[in-house]
Amino acid sequence: MSMPMQSLAPSRLTIVTDAWHPQVNGVVRSIETTNRELKTMGVEVSMVTPEHFASFPMPTYPEIRLSLAWPGQVGRMIAAQRPDYVHIATEGPLGLMARRWCLKNGQPFSTSYHTRFPEYVAARLPVPLTWLYAYVRWFHNRGGACMVATESLRRELTARGIKNLSLWSRGIDTTLFRPRDKTEKPFGLARPIFMTVGRVAVEKNLPAFLDLDLPGSKVVVGDGPARAELQARYPNVHFTGMLHGEALAETYAQADVFVFPSKTDTFGNTILEALASGVPVAAYPVTGPIDIIPAGSNAGALNHDLQIACIAALQASPESARRLAETYSWKAATEQFFDNVVEAKEQRRKRGLRARFGTRPADLTG
Template sequence: MRLAIATDAWAPQVNGVVRSLTETAAALAGLGVSAQFVTPEGLPTWPLPTYPDIRLAIGAGPAIAARLDAMSPQALHIATEGPVGHAARRWALARGLPFTTSYHTRYPEYVRARAPIPEALTYAWLRRFHGAATRTLVPTETMRRELAGWGFANLAIWSRGVDTTLFRPRERASLDLPGPVMLSVGRLAVEKNLEAFLSLDVPGTKVVVGDGPQRAELERRFPEAVFLGVKTGEDLAATYAAADVFVFTSRTDTYGNVMQEAMASGVPVAAFPVPGPLDVVTDPAVGVLDEDLAAAIAGALVLDRRACRAVAETRTWDAAARQFAAALAPFAAAARAA
């Protein structure tokens, strides 16, 4: 089956959305699904206000429609609610074709953190966007219940896996920093709540991997922390393995792939007991969830790293891809039903 995946999130962005889509697409090939991406690549883009690293292909509707026509897909998945996602949605609706969507980002909370816009208003907009889909895929049961409470319908689970070949324990891994080494990986933006970690008075070295609009401010306010910038591939994997504990501070993430990457590297997790961590750190042997983040870090530091690896090995991208494929709405099946 030829599948088109429309997404506003794409390289050079480094985030959980891009990782989830690319890993799932690779695993779908083994299920007989050939995934092609419709992205802003090659189109004029404009920076997102307050987050210039994210660029949006505003006004690209005709170009997106032309790309989809050329692909002649047999199914469509719309991964994001930006201009590319809206253009793909219009293309499908105009032709009477079914499609699926996915919910990756808690935009209402992100918008509210930047502007006095009521969350209910943004949720109403999102509900309308996803309401036309045959299925809206969410990463966890917690998110399914939460969105159902906001009136979303036709929700299905599409979980996340982890690359246990790349992310693995490495005996020689070292950052040559005073321990314990406490690591955070992710976008440096206000919704990630990094201050909760960086302001802690705890022994050891705080290490931050990633970039984003808040980086300069955080480096100025917390000079004792080590900011390593964006890392990928083997370099990122070695950094994970060199940490003593992984600290996840976000209260708004829908999942948190980075926690599973840390666990696969044999690193226990410290986080708040909120959606995301509650669904990823499901075994007390692999992490500690506590509103007192310092206590969570102290508790995680004494956990068995082998247990973290063992749990991560049960979470595969193949399993996630099967969930994804099961929710698709092939055009031919829809035509037969009609």
């Protein structure tokens, strides 16, 4: 008889991440919100982040800081926390050192694939994608589970040789992000308002949106290394800079269409924020949008021609957008994360038994 999964649940979990404050992005928000939910479930969460080490700005992307730490430092921090399990959230320096310590000490661990690491690196440095995906396979395949946000991404990474893939969806705060009264001319701009929110960086494919010939006005919310160049190149676009909390939620709710031009995101937390605000979404039919917005949904429009998607989204239903967002909860997403952590530990136990006794997986359920 198989052991109930909850009996294997860790009481102490250490999360190691290279992405942390003061960065503002989907990775940081997802980890931070998951931490809060885990604590309500009775899990004692400790963190290893760049806050604990000296760091230097990443070349071409100074908002991201790379930690200057020795493997022994990271290992001692993890050991001091006496975790039942370790989750490695990123493939950066801290993730590498945590992976090394776990393998050396026989510590079970899981990983997550938050961003298209190979594509992001290749966009900035002349490194072949094949090399970068080889690194991703090497990094993730030794863990008990590699968590991905969508089914389409799981299929894609499976085809690239990444194993032990588990789904970990995302949630949305539908109290903060909600429909609100629209002003006649938000930011002093004519409607309809086409808005995008996120890092202003090369991988977000913003010119694909900003070059479009659309009625009304375009708004970009966020900051990043490409902002100065894009703001000079598109003087008729309104750039708000970084917004947080209530100010961000109020701004979302003023949009008529949310435009998501990225082709490299693995999910799209901003899509959920827009939908929860009652704003239909226009996007390419790629990983993330196709997983969130079902075919035939009246919550937005997906098209390989982004202009067609934007115009079609004007006719979509704000009520349908809101109802779709309400199907995503952080509680459910965190329970999914927790189940993956538990299963990863069990998978490592089975691997150890196979290595010791040569038994088949079907023999190891009891």
